[in-house]
Amino acid sequence: MNRVKALRVVNVLLFLVFLGIAISGLTAFLFPGLIPYSTFRLAHPLTGIALIALVIVHLVLNFNWIKANYLKKKK
Ligand code: HEM
Incomplete structure (x- = not known):
C-alpha cells in the first residue's frame, strides 16, 4: 500500500477512534x-x-511534511 492510500485508511480510523x-x-x-x-474500564x-498508535502512524506517514515545515534549517 502506498503512503497516500495508507493515510486515507489511517485518517478515517483516527476520526472514528477519536469519536469513540x-x-x-x-x-x-x-x-x-x-x-x-x-465496560468502560476495558473499552476506554x-x-x-x-x-495513540494511530497518531504515531499518522505522524510517521507525514514525517516528510513535518521535516519540510518544522525541521528545516534556517539560511
Ligand atoms: C477526548 C479524550 C478523552 C476523554 C474526554 C476522556 C475522559 C475520561 C474520563 C471522564 C475518565 C474517568 C471516568 C470515570 O472514572 O468515571 C477517564 C478515564 C480513563 N481514561 Fe480517558 N479520556 C480521554 C482520552 C483518553 C486517552 C487518549 C487515554 C489513553 C490511554 C485514556 C485513558 C483512560 C484511562 C486508563 C482511564 C481510567 C479507566 C478506569 O477507571 O479503569 N483516556 N477518561
Whole structure:
C-alpha cells in the first residue's frame, strides 16, 4: 500500500477512534453510570491505546511534511 492510500485508511480510523474515545470519556464524565464501569474500564483505555498508535502512524506517514515545515534549517 502506498503512503497516500495508507493515510486515507489511517485518517478515517483516527476520526472514528477519536469519536469513540471522546464520546465514551464525555459520557462517563457527564452521565456517570450510563456506561457500565466494567465496560468502560476495558473499552476506554483500549481505544486510548489505539488512538495513540494511530497518531504515531499518522505522524510517521507525514514525517516528510513535518521535516519540510518544522525541521528545516534556517539560511
Ligand atoms: C477526548 C479524550 C478523552 C476523554 C474526554 C476522556 C475522559 C475520561 C474520563 C471522564 C475518565 C474517568 C471516568 C470515570 O472514572 O468515571 C477517564 C478515564 C480513563 N481514561 Fe480517558 N479520556 C480521554 C482520552 C483518553 C486517552 C487518549 C487515554 C489513553 C490511554 C485514556 C485513558 C483512560 C484511562 C486508563 C482511564 C481510567 C479507566 C478506569 O477507571 O479503569 N483516556 N477518561
